[in-house]
Amino acid sequence: MINLGLIDVVLLAFLVAITWAIIQLRDLFAAVMLTGIFSLISACLFMVMDAVDVAFTEAAVGAGISTVLMLRTLALTSGRSNPRFNRLELAPLLVVIAIGAALVYGTFDMPRYGDPQAPIHTYMAPRFIEQSGDEVGIPNIVTSVLGSYRSYDTFGETTVVFTAVIGVFLLLSDPRRGRRAGDALRDDIILRIGTKALVPFIMVFALYVQFHGDYGPGGGFQAGVIFAAAIVLYTLVFGLARAEKIFRRRRLELLVAGGVLLYGTVGVVSMALGGNFLDYSVLAHDPVHGQHLGILLIELGVGITVAAVMVSLFFLFVRRRQV
C-alpha cells in the first residue's frame, strides 16, 4: 500500500483552494497575500517530501521577498483589477482542461509516488548518495551536488540572478531626483523596538545558514535571502534613507558583482593549479580538503551575490517614485 500521509493530502487540498480563490479575487492585495500563504504551505509540503533545502528556500523567497516586491508594485500601480476582464473565459478554460487531461493521461505511465525502483532513483542519485561522503566529505548531499558535482550549473544560476538585477536596474533607476518614496513606519513603537531586537538575530541566523550549509540544510542561496530579509525589515520600519546610509548603492553594486567574481575566480584558480574549471580537488594538498575549501568559497560567493541582489531589487522598487 502506498505511503501517502494525511498531511500531504490536506496541504495539497489547501493549495488548490487558495489557487481558486486567487482566480476569483478582484482585490490584488488579497491575491498577493494569498500567494505568500501559497508559498508557505508549499514549503511545508517540500518539508514533508524530504526536500529540506528547497523548503527553506521557498519559505524565505516565496513568502518573504517576492511578496514584498509584489506589494510594492501594487503601491506603484493600482490595487484592483478591472472587473470587465474578470469573468469566466470559455476558450482558455477549454484549453487548460485539454492540456490537463493530456498531462493526467501521461501520468499513467509514471512510476508511483515514492517508488524506490523509479528510473530517477537508479541513475546518478545512488552515486551521489554513496560516493559523496568519501569524495567531497560533507554530510549534506544537496550541498555536495550543488557546490561541487553540478557547480557549472550553479555558476550559471548565479549569473542569471546577476543579469536579472541589471535588467531591473536599467528599468527602474530614475535619474531625476525628487522626494524619496516609501515612508517609514517609525512612529510605531512596538514595530520599532521589535525590529531592533530581531534584526541582529536574523543576520546571525543567516550567517549560521551560510556556513553550516555543509552539515545541515542551508547554503548560499538561503542565507543570502535571509540576510536580505533582515535589511528589508529594517528598511520597512526605519525608512530607506537610514538603510541606505549603511548599504550605499555603490557598495551594493560592488557586492552584486563581487560574489559572481569570487565564484568565477575559484574556477580560474583551480584551472591555474592544473585541474579543470571548478574542480576543487587541486585547491589543497588533500582532495577532500580542497573540496571543502572550494564549496565554502563558492557558497560565500553565491551568498554575497544573492543577498546584494535581493537588497538591490528591494531598494530599486522602493526608490521608484509613484507616477
Next chain:
Amino acid sequence: MDPGLYNYWVVIVLMMSGLYVVIARSNLVKKLIGLNVFQVSVIMFYISMGKVDGGTAPILEDGFEIYSNPVPHVLMLTAIVVGVATLALALALVVRLYGAYGTIEEDEIAEMDDQDT
C-alpha cells in the same frame, strides 16, 4: 483511483489553474501571480518524483540507509531563487508599463495601441 498518482494529479490541477490565470486574466500583476503558481507547481512535481518511500532528507548520518533523491532538490532550489529574480524583472516591466499607459490591464493597453495606429 490510484493513490500513487494523487500528488501528480493535484500538481497538474494547480499547474493548469496557474495557466488559466495567465491566459484568461488581463491584469498583468494577476498574470504574474498565475505564473508564480505555475512555477511552484512544476517545482512540486519534481520534488514529488524525488521522494523515496521510507527515505529521509538527503543529509548523511549514521543509522540511516534510505535517502530521498537529492538531484531534484538541487535543481529546484536554484530555480526558486532564479524565479524571484525574473519575477522582479517582470514586476519592473509592469511598473514601467503603468508609467507609460496609466493602466496594468493588458486589454486596455492593447486598445490604446490600436488607437495610436
